[in-house]
Amino acid sequence: MVLEVESRSTIDFRALHARERLFVMPNPWDAGTARLLADLGFEALATSSAALAWTLGRPDATGGVTRDEAIAHAVLIHRATGLPVNGDFESGYGDTPQAVAETVRRAIDAGVAGCSIEDQDQAAGGGALYPPAEAARRFEAAREAVERSGSGFVLTGRSEAFFAPGPDPLKEAVRRLKVYEAAGADAVYAPGVTAEHEVAEIVGAVSVPVNVLGGLGGVSNDLAALARLGVRRVSIGSGLAKVALGGFLRAASALADGRFDYGGAAASSILNGAFARPDRDDGDDED
Template sequence: MSDLAERRAAFRALHERGCFVLPNPWDRGSARYLEHLGFAALATTSSGAAWSRGRPDGSATRDEALDHLADIVAATTLPVNADFEDGYGATADQVAESVSLAVRTGVAGLSIEDATDGVTLDLEVAVERLRAAREAIDASGHDVLLVGRADGFVNGSPDLADVLTRMRAFAAAGADCLYAPGVDDPVAIRAIVEAAGPTPVNVLVGGRSERTLADLAALGVRRVSVGGALARAAWGGFQEAAAALAEGRFDGYGRVAAGADLNALFGDRPEAGQPG
């Protein structure tokens, strides 16, 4: 699926039936490894990418975000969904401009949050920005999937009724997929799926959970992402090992990958994709 049009078509097809896991790599190596495991598509994580640069989530400039998207697209042959935060624009026109640039990186999908700096936007403003993103994608001539995000549950305003209203409004504005990170209760997930109607729903599983992919599929969920969870898992192993070293011990490595295995994996082919 090295051709971008084929990747985008394959990504859209994944949303038509069933339920799939959309894992979130934070750099080229983690993207290559996830592809090696057989996942059908990947999604970027703004938090994981920021931490790899020694920065907090939300601190990336638009140019840095675009460079990161192009980097991940070039590292894999799989479709890549972009965590595009709030669209990198103070106005709807600026969001449209940013989305046009994101499409050029080769992504197969991108999400637009309904909050800026952790503050939920008025519904009318959020819809206007999402509609501008939709128009920018359509004008590009590329089949990039648009995800509308309602971030209230991760921004301190866990109002399910408001989230349901936003889900319906985002679908009407042209979102191809709907996403409300932070919603974990099965009843709430089912309500979101019902409010979304035929529009596919993404659910975030950002930590340890007894729930399975089959459980989420039974609720009507179409795709499951993990946000920064894989990056945090990697950081957890690093923190444990580094803390032991700081105490003069060498027993903190836990489960470590074999260098020979990583060399073999990353040496099996040249860089795969190219943005365009």
């Protein structure tokens, strides 16, 4: 099967970034949760490397999920809903610029609408980041892969500065996000911001759309405030998966103690109704 370069989902995804208002892009972890989010009216979805790893019984960010698994997972989410999907492809599944470019090329060929490329050096451990010049080369290789494809694939430059050792994570994040913008990022993202001044400084430092990770507390929990600050996109990362697994563990722990305790939050027959409808794959990816 050969997939069209410029799919409808890619066009739709770029259009969401071009309009002058915030959109929320939640992160399901399987076809079922993706379809439930689509039913709620979300216009785009994203994968979560952590949520995927946990569904496979593996830890996150340790190389436990392969490139092929991550791309196939993003395709699964898209086919279940027909919605644009942004892939959380960690640091690009390779240490070289060539490996990063190959990840992006394969994602485009598979019909994924966009992805983020992180600057964390997972092989080094301890939250270490690639040096800025090396991170830029890796991102430039990703950008070149998009240009060669002729697609509208949305490429997000992501800095893990808030989770790395260092005295001033905001300053480091801003410095790196500006580098990624110069290297051709369509959007930028520094997960970990929770204060208004942090968001304002990032939005003011770049001209491309800014993504914020929601649900971390502070201003990241206030969609209206984020919109006022000029944020264009909010993703949830592993947040929904943590909520679901937290409820599962509470109920399962109670059962292990000989009690039934579902906390009044158990889903009902709405699930059968939601899943009775056919898959949403819009068919724009096959020639």
